[in-house]
Amino acid sequence: KAGVTQTPRYLIKTRGQQVTLSCSPISGHRSVSWYQQTPGQGLQFLFEYFSETQRNKGNFPGRFSGRQFSNSRSEMNVSTLELGDSALYLCASSLEPGGHYEQYFGPGTRLTVT
Amino acid sequence: AQSVSQHNHHVILSEAASLELGCNYSYGGTVNLFWYVQYPGQHLQLLLKYFSGDPLVKGIKGFEAEFIKSKFSFNLRKPSVQWSDTAEYFCAVILSGAGSYQLTFGKGTKLSVIP
Numbered sequence: 001k002a003g004v005t006q007t008p009r010y011l012i013k014t015r016g017q018q019v020t021l022s023c024s025p026i027s028g029h030r031s032v033s034w035y036q037q038t039p040g041q042g043l044q045f046l047f048e049y050f051s052e053t054q055r056n057k058g059n060f061p062g063r064f065s066g067r068q069f070s071n072s073r074s075e076m077n078v079s080t081l082e083l084g085d086s087a088l089y090l091c092a093s094s095l096e097p098g099g100h101y102e103q104y105f106g107p108g109t110r111l112t113v114t
Numbered sequence: 115a116q117s118v119s120q121h122n123h124h125v126i127l128s129e130a131a132s133l134e135l136g137c138n139y140s141y142g143g144t145v146n147l148f149w150y151v152q153y154p155g156q157h158l159q160l161l162l163k164y165f166s167g168d169p170l171v172k173g174i175k176g177f178e179a180e181f182i183k184s185k186f187s188f189n190l191r192k193p194s195v196q197w198s199d200t201a202e203y204f205c206a207v208i209l210s211g212a213g214s215y216q217l218t219f220g221k222g223t224k225l226s227v228i229p
Contacts, residue, residue: 003157033217043204043219056216090158092217100146100165103217105158 002027004093004106012112018079021109025072025093032074033103034066037088046089049074050097078111086113116141118207120220127195128228135190135223137205147188148206148217149179158204164188175199200227 005024013019025032034046045058049068066076072093078085088110092103121136139145149161162173169181179190188205205220 035217035219042221043206043217045216045218048216058216092158102160102163105150107157 004091004104006089006091006106006109008109009107010110010112012114013081014114015081015083017081018077019081019111020075020077021089021091021111023074023076023091023093023106025074025091026104029093029095029104030072031094031097031101032068032072033092033094034074034076035090035092036060037090037108038086043090046076048097055097081113083113086111116145116207116209116218118205118218118220120203120205120223122223123221124224124226126226126228129197130194133190133192133195133199133225135203135205135225137188137190137220138186139188139205139207139218140186141207141209143209146208147179147181148208149173149177149188149190150204150206150219151201152204152222153201161190161203195225195227197227197229199225201225 007022031050033048035043037043047057047066048055052068063079068074088108090108091106094101094103117140119138147164150158151161152158161177162171164171164181172178177192181188202222202224204222206217
């Protein structure tokens with residue numbers, strides 16, 4: 001079974017631009033979560049989607065948004081990029097939402113903002 | 115809000131040494147606990163998890179962890195480390211029974227094993 005895939009793997013953007021990252025979950029998984037990983041803050045939860053609905057959102061500004069499609073694929077968007085948005089963005093999928101289902105992580109998208 | 119603390123930022127051990135990585139969480143309710151590992155250049159992957167039952171849980175690659183509820187701790191252990199255990203280790207917690215699935219991670223502990 002193919003794992004979680006994320007595209008693109010690397011991205012360089014300029015301050016003020018916007019960016020869209022994509023995540024394809026493991027086949028059959030319906031829940032997708034997004035995390036930001038930086039050396040200073042570690043792994044921080046961005047949001048979680050299930051059945052095309054955002055179920056939970058972390059403590060990030062409104063410039064960070066996401067959506068989920070009917071095939072469970074998910075995208076996240078960051079508008080008006082800032083230097084501090086440079087990070088590894090990880091997507092994780094699980095069969096269902098809830099604490100008893102293991103989350104499987106993708107390789108991440110490395111975003112560099114210049 | 116729940117939080118997870120990992121006491122050691124970087125641990126350096128020689129091969130065959132024993133390992134214990136500390137993890138404490140702050141939340142008074144029922145939690146599910148996890149240890150994830152990130153090998154250099156690889157995905158985060160689950161080492162082990164605790165939901166309920168025996169507080170001593172065994173994971174992959176010889177790792178185990180003990181849940182001590184009274185101490186709000188979930189320390190990771192391995193009796194004898196190998197060079198291939200060099201990686202970053204993350205402790206994480208989720209509220210059990212909550213309506214959503216939000217993992218809260220510790221800042222991670224980098225383990226370097228010297229051959």
